Amino acid sequence: MSSLDANRPGSRRDRRVRSALRKPLPVAGHPARTVMGGFAITIAIGTVLLLLPVASEDGTSAGFVTALFTATSAVCITGLIVVDTGAYWSTFGEIVILGLIQIGGLGIMTAASILVLLVSRRFGLRMQLSAQRETKSLQLGEVRNVAAGIIKASLLIETVVATVFAGRLLVAYDYAAGEAVYFGVFHGISAFNNAGFSLYSDSISRFVADPWISFAVIIAVILGGLGFPVIFEVLRRLRHRREHRWSIHTKITLLTSGVLLAAGFAFITTAEWNNENTMAPLGVGGKLLAGLFAATMPRSAGFNSVETGDMTGPSLLVTDVLMFIGGGSASTAAGIKVTTFALLAFVILAEIRGEPTVHVMGRRLAAAVQRQALTIALLSVGLVMITTITMLTASRFPLDDVLFEAVSAVGTVGLSTGITAELPPGIHVMMSVLMFIGRLGPITLATALALRDRPRKYELPEERPIVG
Numbered sequence: 001m002s003s004l005d006a007n008r009p010g011s012r013r014d015r016r017v018r019s020a021l022r023k024p025l026p027v028a029g030h031p032a033r034t035v036m037g038g039f040a041i042t043i044a045i046g047t048v049l050l051l052l053p054v055a056s057e058d059g060t061s062a063g064f065v066t067a068l069f070t071a072t073s074a075v076c077i078t079g080l081i082v083v084d085t086g087a088y089w090s091t092f093g094e095i096v097i098l099g100l101i102q103i104g105g106l107g108i109m110t111a112a113s114i115l116v117l118l119v120s121r122r123f124g125l126r127m128q129l130s131a132q133r134e135t136k137s138l139q140l141g142e143v144r145n146v147a148a149g150i151i152k153a154s155l156l157i158e159t160v161v162a163t164v165f166a167g168r169l170l171v172a173y174d175y176a177a178g179e180a181v182y183f184g185v186f187h188g189i190s191a192f193n194n195a196g197f198s199l200y201s202d203s204i205s206r207f208v209a210d211p212w213i214s215f216a217v218i219i220a221v222i223l224g225g226l227g228f229p230v231i232f233e234v235l236r237r238l239r240h241r242r243e244h245r246w247s248i249h250t251k252i253t254l255l256t257s258g259v260l261l262a263a264g265f266a267f268i269t270t271a272e273w274n275n276e277n278t279m280a281p282l283g284v285g286g287k288l289l290a291g292l293f294a295a296t297m298p299r300s301a302g303f304n305s306v307e308t309g310d311m312t313g314p315s316l317l318v319t320d321v322l323m324f325i326g327g328g329s330a331s332t333a334a335g336i337k338v339t340t341f342a343l344l345a346f347v348i349l350a351e352i353r354g355e356p357t358v359h360v361m362g363r364r365l366a367a368a369v370q371r372q373a374l375t376i377a378l379l380s381v382g383l384v385m386i387t388t389i390t391m392l393t394a395s396r397f398p399l400d401d402v403l404f405e406a407v408s409a410v411g412t413v414g415l416s417t418g419i420t421a422e423l424p425p426g427i428h429v430m431m432s433v434l435m436f437i438g439r440l441g442p443i444t445l446a447t448a449l450a451l452r453d454r455p456r457k458y459e460l461p462e463e464r465p466i467v468g
Contacts, residue, residue, distance in 0.1 A: 036440050039075060039104070043436070046071030046100045055093035062088075065425045072432040074100035076439035077332055079196020079302030079414020082421045082428060086199035097197060098186055104439070105193030105224070105332045106154060150228050154192065157223055162188030164216040172210075191220035194332040196302015196414030204293075208305040209286035214293050221301040222261075225327030226253060248363050249339060253328045256338040257299075264295035264322050268315050277310035298322035300333030302414020309401070309417035316404055316417070323411040324380065334412035334438050336380050343373045384410050387434055394427055395419075409434040 050067035053059050062070075066082055070089075073080050074097045083089075089097065166184025169175040175183070183199055190197045200206060207213040223231065233250045269291030272279040279287045293305045298319050311319070326335015343360070347370050350358040358365040387406040392399065401417045408415050409431045423431075 039436065039440055042100065042103055043068075043071050043075045046075060046096060049096045050089075050093060052092075055090055055096060057088055057090050057093075065428050069428045069432050070097065071100060072435050073414070074195065074197065075104040076412050076435040077101055077104045077193050077195040077300070077334075078409070078412040078435045078439075079190075080409060080416060080420050080431065080435070081197070084201050085197055086201060094186065094199065098189055101193050101195040101197060102189055105189075105195065106150060149232060153228065153231060157220060158185075158188045158192045160188075161191055161216050161220040165213060168210070168212040168216075172212075187217070188220065191217045191301065191303070192224045192332065194221055194224045194300040194302070194327070194334075196297075198303060202307075203304045205305055205307065208290050208293075209282060211285075211289060214289050214305060217301075217303060218293060218296045221296055221299065221303075222257075225299040225301070225331050225333035226257065227328030227331035227333075230254065230328055230331075248361055249329070251361050252339050252342045256342040257328065260299075260322060260325065260338065261295055264298065264318060265292050267318050268294045268311075271312050271315045271318075272306070275310070275312055278306040294319070295322070297415060298413060299325075299327040300335060300411060300413050302408075304415060307418075308404075308415055309419075313400060316400055319415065320404060320407045323407045323413040323415065324384070326411055326413075336377050340373045340376055343369065344377055347373070380410065383434070383437065387430070390430065391423070391427055395423055397422075405431075406434075410438045412438040 047064070047067045049055060050071055051061055051064065053061050055067075056062050062083075069080075069082050072078075085094065085097065162181075162184040164184075165187050166180040169180040169183055170177060186197075186199055189195075196203075198204060204213065204217060230250045230253050233247060237246065269279070269287060272291065272294070273287060274280050279290050282290060290305050293303075294311075294315075297303050299322065308316075308319075324335055325341045326337055327333025329337050329339050343358075343365065346360045346365065347358050358370060384403075384406050387410060388399075388403050391397075391402045391406060395402065397419050401419050404415070404417050405419060405423075407413070412435055420431075
């Protein structure tokens, strides 16, 4: 039987998958719940490790809320912090954070899949289903290759970025070799995984006009935010130019990401050009570089090369929008994803034109996909609104700062206007939950919507209410 026959509807493999999905599974057996459970366990382990006295610089145990918040931010690759990473945590604590970032960026089920392959050389069907949902593999047969490819691609990109970062520190900033390598590895892993953790108290601000470090971080963040399906397809396209056609997912991701990056760069650079607290002191080249950096980071990275809290109101609002949208599906970025945003734009365009169906780049968009995109977007809006109202009630900060913080937490971005550490402990706990939901919410919701296929046995009479 060919691989095509094995995966077609009605085939033996298709019947196995349908049977597995219909069979009642324990909490740990459901693909979405398995992923959530894996992330929760990793956060718990990270919290315990960060509570150890050896994890802090002064040798005292960090508070529970501090450890929980930091572990959640690292595993959910957010980057929001309540203490200075480089100053508060010891080398042991920093390595724990780095390990949590790597595990969170690769994905719990991806890491687990590799471990299973190394130990037993075989996948169970439930493991394949869970890993398939997290890696966005189209077929079960792809899971093994996709998981292995993710590991290889991640390590390669992180190594290149770490090398550039460390080399620049060694040559231009007189760092010792060991220190340069350590800082390079930490920021290389943090950048590619869109985590935003930095060993510098000012993030990357001291390198605002340094093109080597800025571009290394920018490129790593963009690659991490595109998603592995897009990276792999681009590589296949480069190897087989005539034989391989672009998928609609890759087209939408690349086009939308490019448009958002260009629009964000143009707007933020213009708005901050004469701002004395951000870009005004820089030369023309420095301003353009800082603008590109500021436009790239909201896709979910969390680094900043100018002080975010000093940016103008319009720049903060545009950054809010970019953070809410996020990056590509199956990437290290979060948000509602650029594909969700683009599909909703196509739905609106079709409605304006009065077309009965939605066409996207030569393909018809299924009604179920439209409903999924709308559901994810509206639930995310509701979550941001509830969070913003709660934080406004419990703190003394203005709406601009609170909204920015809420979107950053829900979108697991990590950018902050500087108010995170000053928020009450109860808000820190709430933000930990938000980061967890923001990282896993789209995965879980998309899985639940995809697996729930409940056809109606009858239809009610149609009636059209007044709209608008």
